[in-house]
Amino acid sequence: MAPQHEVIEALPEKESSERKEIYYEGELYDVTDWIPKHPGGNIILYYTDTAEDSTLPIQQFHHRSIKQVLARMKTFKKSPAPISRKS
Ligand code: HEM
Numbered sequence: 001m002a003p004q005h006e007v008i009e010a011l012p013e014k015e016s017s018e019r020k021e022i023y024y025e026g027e028l029y030d031v032t033d034w035i036p037k038h039p040g041g042n043i044i045l046y047y048t049d050t051a052e053d054s055t056l057p058i059q060q061f062h063h064r065s066i067k068q069v070l071a072r073m074k075t076f077k078k079s080p081a082p083i084s085r086k087s
Contacts, residue, residue, distance in 0.1 A: 018032075020032045020045070020048035021051070022048060022054050023051065023052065023053050023054055025055050027078050027080060028078070028079050029077070029078055030076050031044065031048065031076060034076065035048075040061065043061075
């Protein structure tokens, strides 16, 4: 059986690999908890799975409601994107 400290160290890595993020304007937004609530449905999953730049798709799909969308995005955990993404 592995020593206790090895088990504890493995947990954060496992958890972070299950998080779903969206790239928008140079930042990564953690949308994991929002996915089941997204009014546009599971299309959002395509962008988390490919990790591509979602900036233009988000602006285009929500052009009538962009203020509401940006307000929602402010509630997500945000981190700087380490590398530029394909679009
Ligand atoms: C940070 C990620 C996202 C947030 C916070 C978000 C937020 C929202 C909100 C608040 C709505 C309801 C208002 C509206 O109808 O426009 C919505 C609807 C929608 N979203 Fe998103 N969205 C996100 C990502 C995406 C992505 C990546 C796509 C696809 C490219 C997408 C496609 C749609 C579609 C198709 C609707 C339905 C629009 C309609 O019924 O007219 N969303 N989203």
